Amino acid sequence: MGVMAIRKIGVLTSGGDAPGMNAGVRAVVRKAIYHGLEVVGIRRGYAGLLDGDFRPMPLESVGDIIQRGGTCLYTARCLEFMTEEGQRRGYQRLVDAGIEGLVVFGGDGSFHGAQKLHELGIRTIGVPSTIDNDIGACDANIGFDTAVQTAIQAIDKIRDTATSHERTYVIEVMGRSAGHIALAAGLAGGAESVLIPEVPYKLEDVVAKLQRGVARGKKHSIIVVAEGAAHGVEVGRYIEEHTGFDTRVTVLGHVQRGGAPSAVDRVLASRLGAYAVELCMQGVSGAMAATQNGELVAVPFDEVFRSERKPAQELCELAEILSI
Structure with a gap:
């Protein structure tokens, strides 16, 4: 028996917004629509799914959004959907609306x-979208590159004033x-x-490095701290x-989530996004659309949940070497 044809798919964005979701x-x-399918937008993530907050999405509904940050479908946390009863209600909402497949943009x-809906019988495909870049089994998560660009722009500007005032600046960035x-x-x-949570550190070592820098004539310093560290x-x-150094702290916060997504x-x-639709049409379910070594692949959710993305040891060592 071949794969059952699919006629209508839903799409939602869940968890923290990430530049590129749109x-x-x-x-x-x-x-x-190119393949003749009907698309329904589910607003406010799983909360909107339970509330039946569905909107048809014709071609014109996505005009002029590729360059916008955030998500046109909105997003929300939903504790109710974490319960078995909530998941069954969500499944029934999809069935009642004739939605046979669901594309979910979000994180873990x-x-x-999405895995729970898959187990109940809805074709589900996830798309890794989080600035934290902590979803493994793929090359990168949507939104990470833009968040890094935003952080770099802030660091460059803060360095200008750090130089002018001969100060030490601590910059806290996001990443859970x-x-x-x-x-x-x-x-x-x-x-x-x-300072990152994956690598042990001692603040006395940070201080010692700052003092060595001052001893050789260094006038300012930048310390970047991950919020999880x-x-x-x-x-x-x-x-x-x-x-005794004149020290200032800047917490970049949610500015890192906003703004136009990078190319x-x-x-x-x-x-x-396009590959997720292809997977739904092929009958794939319970998997993440991803790139690995630049190639499009479908990774089962079970494998995604077992994977762990650690910062590359080579980059950690390089950052330490170049900051002497």
């Missing part, structure tokens, strides 16, 4: 929800329990120290108390 939704809608929590943004931005921004304010306080994120989102 480009991905656009790709889903246009790829699906979003994919666990992952240090990918901090490592990439710190390396690209020439930070003197980068330490609080920037506490690091700044420790440095000032143990050195890299737009292309990645477009490829993965």
Whole structure:
């Protein structure tokens, strides 16, 4: 028996927004309509699924969104969908609406929800979308490149004022329990120290490096801290108390989630969104659309959940060497 033809698919964005989600939704809608499918947008993630917040998505619904940050479908956390009863209600909402396949843009929590719908009988495909870049089994997550660019722009500007005032600046970046943004931005921004949760560190070592720099005539320094490693304010306080250096702290916060997606994120989102539709049409379910070594692949959710993305040891070592 061949794969059952699919006529209508849904698309939703869940969890934290990521630059490039709109480009991905656009790709889903246009790829699906190209193949004669009907597309339904589910607003506010799984909360909207339970509420039946569905909107038809014709071609014009995704015009002029490829360059926009955030998500046109909105997003929300939904504790109710974590329950078995909530998942069955969500499944029934999809069945009642005639939606046979679902594309979910999000991260680990979003994919666990998609896996439950898959187990109940809905074809589900996940698309890795999180600035944290902590979804493994793929080359990159949508939104990470843009978030790093935003962090670098801030670091460059802060370095200008750090130089002018001969100060030490501590810059805290996002990433939850992952240090990918901090490592990439710190390396690209020439930070003197980068603190990430995956690599043990001692603040006395950070202080010693700062003091060595001052001894050879260095006038300013930048310390990049991942939010999962330490609080920037506490690091700044420790440095000032143990050195007497004029120290300032900047917490970049949610500015890293916003803004127009980079070309890299737009292309990645477009490829993965279109590929997710192809997978649905082929009957694939319970899997993530991803790139591995640049090639499009479908990775079963079970494999995704077992995988772990660690910062490359080579990059950690390089950041340490170049900051002497």
